[in-house]
Amino acid sequence: ATPTALMVGVGRGGQLGILIKGPDALEASGVIDTVVLDKTGTLTTGEMTAGEVIAFDDAGAEAVLADAAAVEQQSEHPLGRAVVVRAHADGPTWPRAHDVTAVPGRGASGTVRGVPVLVGNAALLDEAGVAVPEEALAAVEAASAVAANAVLVAVAGRCVGAITVADELKESAPEAVARLKDMGLRTVLLTGDREVAARLIGDRVGVDEVVAEVLPTDKAAVIERLQAEGRRVAMVGDGINDAAALASANLGLAVVSGTDVALKSADIILVRQNLNVIPDAIALARRTLRTIK
Numbered sequence: 001a002t003p004t005a006l007m008v009g010v011g012r013g014g015q016l017g018i019l020i021k022g023p024d025a026l027e028a029s030g031v032i033d034t035v036v037l038d039k040t041g042t043l044t045t046g047e048m049t050a051g052e053v054i055a056f057d058d059a060g061a062e063a064v065l066a067d068a069a070a071v072e073q074q075s076e077h078p079l080g081r082a083v084v085v086r087a088h089a090d091g092p093t094w095p096r097a098h099d100v101t102a103v104p105g106r107g108a109s110g111t112v113r114g115v116p117v118l119v120g121n122a123a124l125l126d127e128a129g130v131a132v133p134e135e136a137l138a139a140v141e142a143a144s145a146v147a148a149n150a151v152l153v154a155v156a157g158r159c160v161g162a163i164t165v166a167d168e169l170k171e172s173a174p175e176a177v178a179r180l181k182d183m184g185l186r187t188v189l190l191t192g193d194r195e196v197a198a199r200l201i202g203d204r205v206g207v208d209e210v211v212a213e214v215l216p217t218d219k220a221a222v223i224e225r226l227q228a229e230g231r232r233v234a235m236v237g238d239g240i241n242d243a244a245a246l247a248s249a250n251l252g253l254a255v256v257s258g259t260d261v262a263l264k265s266a267d268i269i270l271v272r273q274n275l276n277v278i279p280d281a282i283a284l285a286r287r288t289l290r291t292i293k
């Protein structure tokens, strides 16, 4: 490979909003055959909005929202941010939560007014030995059916309510995925979200395969499994919890809203929010490699 042609390719990428960290990354993009896409923050905008707040007991919706916001205020997850924005808008005040811990792929826990509060999915409550009532399961099902999320809230060992949070698909997602498929690439949606919600999004964007309910710590293992099948994998993520997967992939692409962690583990940084930048980057790499040969 002539270094000059590769450097020209890197330079051309820069003009297109594709920051390629070096000639090796460009060379890797020319030979990948599978593109794995993170859902939240990559295919979707990641700008989530909270909708309905449901209370399961007399304490009421305002108390559910306030306790959830107290914990989520210290979480960096887009779901948590949506809960806090909603609480600010609705006006309940809340005390500072203590000992807040993020539970990756599940939610967060903390102490509010001296009482333990859990905010997250059914698995989070299950693991803490908190019963998930019928009405909570119904809220989760209803949310999944429209590709939304129901954040469950437990106070002092009892599930007291749920907050529905919805995300929006990036407008460019279906076209970008169609272009990747036209280029002969296999497309895979990888998410920690529930199977039902993930399939809905997967169908809307038209990916070949959906891998759902994967814990953040297991995302890299999914990449490695594809590689063991002989696939050369590009991973596209925003890095909220996919830095390890980005690093494991043959090629890691980070969308620019991503965290510093993702940017460090990525080979290519995509500066445009339009997802067509993914096929653009791979096409550029292929063209550059052809020039060299």
Ligand code: ADP
Pocket (backbone or CB within 6 Å): 039, 040, 072, 075, 077, 079, 080, 103, 104, 105, 106, 107, 108, 119, 120, 121, 149, 151, 190, 191, 192, 193, 194, 214, 215, 216, 240, 241
């Ligand atoms: P993704 O793979 O789509 O980025 P995550 O792995 O971050 O999703 O999260 C998986 C699931 O864990 C979420 O769908 C949600 O149910 C739950 N979860 C994670 N973090 C939080 C949080 N801070 N608040 C509420 N729920 C959360």
Ligand code: MG
Pocket (backbone or CB within 6 Å): 038, 039, 040, 041, 238, 239, 240, 241, 242
């Ligand atoms: Mg994510």
